[in-house]
Amino acid sequence: MFFVDTIEVTGLGNRGYLAGGERTAVAVDPPRDVDRVIAAAARRDVRISHVVETHVHNDYVTGGPELARLTGAAYLVPAAARIAVGHTPVHDGDVMVLAAEDALTLRALATPGHTPHHTSYVLEEHGAAVAVFTGGSLLIGTVGRPDLVEPRLTADLARAQHASVHRLAAELPDETEVLPTHGFGSFCASGSADGTATTIGKEKAANAAFTRDADTFVADLLAGLDDVPAYYAHMGPANAAGPAPVDLTPPAVAGADEIAERLAAGEWVVDLRNRVAFADGHVAGSLNFEAEGQLATYLAWLIPWGKPVTLLAESPAELATAQRELVRVGVDRPAAAATGDPSAWVRRGETPASFPRATFAGLAAQRRTRDLVVLDVRRSSERAAGYVEGSLHIPLHTLHRRLAEVPAGEVWVHCAGGMRAAIAASLLDAAGRAVVAVDDAFAAAEQAGLTVRGCPGSEQRR
CATH class of the missing domain: 3.60.15.10 (Ribonuclease Z/Hydroxyacylglutathione hydrolase-like)
Incomplete structure (x- = not known):
């Protein structure tokens, strides 16, 4: 048998x-x-x-x-x-x-x-x-x-x-x-x-x-x-x-000063916590790739190949899981890591950075009264099926090279469900931009009263 x-x-x-x-x-x-x-x-x-x-x-x-x-x-x-x-x-x-x-x-x-x-x-x-x-x-x-x-x-x-x-x-x-x-x-x-x-x-x-x-x-x-x-x-x-054997031993522990030094040197510091926790408080300049999302796919897709990466995690278990995910795509050894709370990852006298989250209903309400930059970071194939009228389209996997193309103003960034918008929001936040992460399903955009173009059978409305 x-x-x-x-x-x-x-x-x-x-x-x-x-x-x-x-x-x-x-x-x-x-x-x-x-x-x-x-x-x-x-x-x-x-x-x-x-x-x-x-x-x-x-x-x-x-x-x-x-x-x-x-x-x-x-x-x-x-x-x-x-x-x-x-x-x-x-x-x-x-x-x-x-x-x-x-x-x-x-x-x-x-x-x-x-x-x-x-x-x-x-x-x-x-x-x-x-x-x-x-x-x-x-x-x-x-x-x-x-x-x-x-x-x-x-x-x-x-x-x-x-x-x-x-x-x-x-x-x-x-x-x-x-x-x-x-x-x-x-x-x-x-x-x-x-x-x-x-x-x-x-x-x-x-x-x-x-x-x-x-x-x-x-x-x-x-x-x-x-x-x-x-x-x-x-x-x-x-x-x-012929790939080298895998090394999943824990990385060297980084304190707040080392994290700051690595950021200043242009290295990537990646926060693995969920997007809600990251938006509420994080090390300024760090990037959010959720451990529970498609971590390996999107981090390996965006990071310049070979650039050192420091991982910040809520727990040793979350860190270990992320290491395992990353070695599968050739991101072998984190330069350093830290676990715990973001308050311990920032230097003495500094406070964690943060940015707001919102829904498409919140976007619709704000758009009625003031000018906003709406950034769509979905792939082109997704946008072809429907997009918010007046939105700027820069797919997530190209955003880190195209930040200069985002117009001045507060940026409300969305994807199809929230995970990629959180990554994009962290990139914009690290670049010093005022950003709001739309953590919502794209299907809610039209329901919120936003005009959705290119969506077959949809009612076009403002």
Whole structure:
């Protein structure tokens, strides 16, 4: 009897897997913090005999080489992938025996599209397919994006993606469980979909890769591609070179004077507390990236690569969780850290800084009586579906480079729900701007009486 355990990497919208039988198992696309995978194997009382990659990842640093080293497992990577770390190359059609006593095998299927070398792995029991690890190929309701390798290859990879998912459907029974790595909020997915589980049959019925012809599918896929996080440019090279082992030991403790010195030196000081607490009181010049939000994605996206970062957290546990999130995207060692209350992070005689929060109703009321700068920091694809009339649009991931474009005056900044607006507000506050963070769902903007343009079917009003 086989098992499949999911290793959730929720902050990045990814999953890794541990699958096997009574005594041995395979790890598929493991995250960099491999202790989680080792713990899962210990709970199952199985030995990890194989570690496999569906592709060279562009959105996170893999734990594959380190996991293979620690467990003595064979490290399997698609043969066409160019990596420097030692591995066993996998070709289309290769079969690996996972557990002879359970008649479990893993069969490789070339599924190019997300990358040119992308490979899926079919888990078979007694020769029958029971599940397929599809990596960045067939996802739940969508497919992996084809534009992360080389712009000149994007159109061809999009067409290959269509052919690959059709190959999966042609070779596998409808009841085969589909187990993707991406697609749970990851920017590696070309779209989003509801649900956490699926099968080949369900995807054939609903996924656009099956319901649209190749030309239509490719055109729609290319037209819908969204922004790519800047740190993705560093992930592929790191994985190809072979990532260093993870160091999750606590950082050096920084006092108020050191925090001030690091800020004065132009380093980033990141406050991990929730946005309500940050707005109420924080170290002037610090930036707010909530530990409970998409910390790794947005901090790695915005921070100049390699710049030292000091982390401020409410508790040691919050700090440890943030460190774990950040090593997954190559932000390895904080320069320093502090935990506790912001009153202890500012120098003697100084008081924490603060800024107000508001709702869209508050924005509407203030806008009737005075001039305000309304800043929308959502992505372009979000704004295209509707925006507040007269608002300035600067996507969050570009704001730190474009602060000079924000007109003079009090800035009311919003996103779709509040988290990104809090990051943007902290950037503006650190730059000395008067700012109000709109902590509200964008759907409330029109309800509050603001004119929303470009939203199909909406009533245009002031």
